[in-house]
Amino acid sequence: MGHLQAEQLRQKILRFVAVAILLTGILVSGMAVTQLYSETRRHTELLTSVNLLHQAQRVDQRLQRLGEARSGDTRLDTAMQRGLRTELQSAAFVIPDAHQYLLHLPSGDHLELSVETSSSLPLTSLLARFSTEQPAHQFTEQGQWVFFQPLPLHHSWALITLIPARQVALPAYRVLASALLVILFVLMAGMLLATRAIRPLLQQMDLSEKRLRHLTEYDQLTGLPNWSQLHSRLGERLAQAAQDPTQQLAVLFINLNRFKVINESLGHEAGNQALRQVAERLQQLLPAGDLLARATGDEFLMCVQICEGQPEIEPLVQRILISLKQPLVIQQKTVYLDATIGISLFPDHAPEAETLLQHADAAQMRARQSGQGRYQFYEADMSARSLDRFELETDLRAAMQRQEFELFYQPQIDLQTGEVSGAEALIRWNHPTRGRVPPDQFIPIAEETGLIHPIGQWVLEEACRQACLWQEEGHELKVSVNLSALQLNNGDIVDVVRQVLQQTGLSSRWLELELTESYLFENFSRSARVLKRLRLLGVSLALDDFGTGYSSLSYLRRLTLHRLKIDRSFVKGLPDDPGDLAIVNTIIAMAKSLSLEVVAEGVETAQQHQSLLALGCHTSQGYYYAAPESAQAFRHRLATFRRAEQY
Known part of the structure; x- marks a missing residue:
């Protein structure tokens, strides 16, 4: 999801940059056009002033020659007027609709030098604004530019030029129009080139968006919607x-x-x-x-x-x-x-x-x-069960910190001597509101969530610690601990067992690990390697619930086991059910042939006890002897049994 957001942000930045570049180009072009227009108009006015100064010099020279020819007489007679007009018309300065006057400043007499004699701006309305002390200058009046240019030699004379303002600005507008056309052409060419250059990027962005949409909406392995x-x-x-x-x-x-x-x-x-x-x-x-x-x-x-x-x-x-x-x-x-x-x-x-x-x-x-x-x-009750399971899982995660787990112990009886030969450790959960939660309700949840590993290690540590306490009181008993398939699949189970034995000080000969058939035979090669390493530690190994899975003689021969535990489902029918009797008898005979001991689980009646004894079973456990109970209660029960000497 983070990759999708980053790609979307990158595309937004690219779009923003493209728009910013376009707007910047338009703004800079507008500023350039405005500046160009201003400079063009200023230079047009300057060129107009320069040309008028040149004309004034020509008029001044003409007056000088005429005056010398007439011995100083400078009256504007008909001949002089004609000569001045000819002089100005021959000058290289022609502005359409322009009117020029030669003004005698002291008297106000003036001579119109233009070919056309009509003027939209009467000169008499401007005479009061001119004097001999004024330098050359220009100003606008009623839509016309008025240029005042004194003659360099004859200071009492001045050349007055009236030019429509549109004629002065016309060159600037022409330059502006040309500049706009050039800029428009450049922008169109730039946009065309940019489009050709950006088109692959836009296509790539479109493909990226489609690819990202596919990543977020479809499973990449199967191609199905997610x-x-x-x-x-x-x-x-x-x-x-x-x-x-x-x-x-x-x-x-x-x-x-x-x-x-x-x-x-x-x-x-x-x-x-x-x-x-x-x-x-x-x-x-x-x-x-x-x-x-x-x-x-x-x-x-x-x-x-x-x-x-x-x-x-x-x-x-x-x-x-x-x-x-x-x-x-x-x-x-x-x-x-x-x-x-x-x-x-x-x-x-x-x-x-x-x-x-x-x-x-x-x-x-x-x-x-x-x-x-x-x-x-x-069904309607499933939601309630799902909610109950969810709450149970939540409580299970906190159970260890709140020390709500407890180990119960069920004695294992030597059928030949009637003495206690060991004890199986069974976990119990004392829930603060639910009471005692059965293991079949929370162990599957622990396996699904991975909590089975810390819980299983705690069971192992507590059982070994309790066995050490019993030994200090003179009761040397072997304690049996169940390991789940997930614990055995954990690569460090051997190291965990070794570490627990070292920390508690229990000798490995007093620890038995009970394994399930489903684990041993689903992955037999791995099972054999793990069991061999556990056997090297010196612990005993028992196969739990024997007869309910995939057991075979060839596999049992290759596994380093010590005992088989007959499942309670076969013991339940003894001695009346001939099928159960035959199965139990076969298991015991097979175990003896493989030099394995046999433990019968779920013994609840005296008839079952006698039948197992007659069949040659070594050890049994069940409610007939004692129910699983706390460590303290089991300690008191040990006083009524004698410890078997077989270990």
């Missing part, structure tokens, strides 16, 4: 559907399952290829005119219009689930995905886009809880 564009277009569809009661809209929230496995095992590029193939399949199934978008990660959104008389949405949802279950070929490997889909309907579930999307997400989460490859319509 969340923001779908939200906007969904609002438009809802507004249209609200005007037609026969129309209904369905929002499908599609979440891919096992996508994380592809990313982690084959790499992010393989994950990208999988997303592109999924997008292509969804586009092929998308009804014409409907919307498909990629939300985030492995989530897609689909908005489908349902008109009266058309099939319901469920056939389309089923086709989507079937299509996404088909294998994908990525990097010459066949991989499998499936999806869970949440569905919300307009106007049944919500009238606006944001709420519809939230409801579809809540329905998708419910579908995931029910199992993979399912779909679920939104």
